[in-house]
Amino acid sequence: MSAALAEHCGPATLDLGCGTGESTITRATADPSRLVIGIDRSSARLDRHRPVPANARLVRANIDDVLATARAAEWTLDEALVLYPNPYPKSGQQSRRLYGRPALFDLLAVARTIVVRTNWAVYAHEFAIAVEAAGGPSVTPQRWAPATATSAFERKYLAAGHALWAVVVDQSGRAGSPDRATTATPSPIARAR
């Protein structure tokens, strides 16, 4: 992954929790100048979508490990996609959600634009609160109603008639962006309280 990024001169996207990689391939096909790296811990899901375009990679890895590595290596990515992340909906599972884990600080440090989509309004709103608590910009979740789905879960939720939400964190105009957040506090949710 680091070799691919080192060789690549154009824009780069991390598709975090890409599942079968459909969104990775769609993004890479739409912009051939962009390197798109899909990350998922499930080889069963990743293996369902081959082959991939030359400017895409599907990598089996843990999101938190990739983000920590990316930050330590000072990668700068212009985009991170977080499409339909595992919601961990029970109240006791809040710290397992991406915005409740220290990985959020690494995400804010390496990605200029972060795009989150979910079918759970609570997740979208709490993600926005956690971003601000972690030192990121103030963002307002918006309803998301695409004409066509870009991922398997988006297709599933659209077919089921679910309302979808998007959170777009744009750090491009901010001083020191994207390497500005700190890992000093273990959970942005804890900070928000």
Ligand SMILES: C[S@@+](CC[C@H](N)C(=O)[O-])C[C@H]1O[C@@H](n2cnc3c(N)ncnc32)[C@H](O)[C@@H]1O
């Ligand atoms: C609900 S699915 C969404 C998949 C895809 N983004 C989509 O929209 O169809 C969430 C995916 O995130 C992956 N995932 C969850 N936690 C992860 C982690 N810590 N590291 C890597 N992948 C993870 C799961 O294996 C699963 O494929």
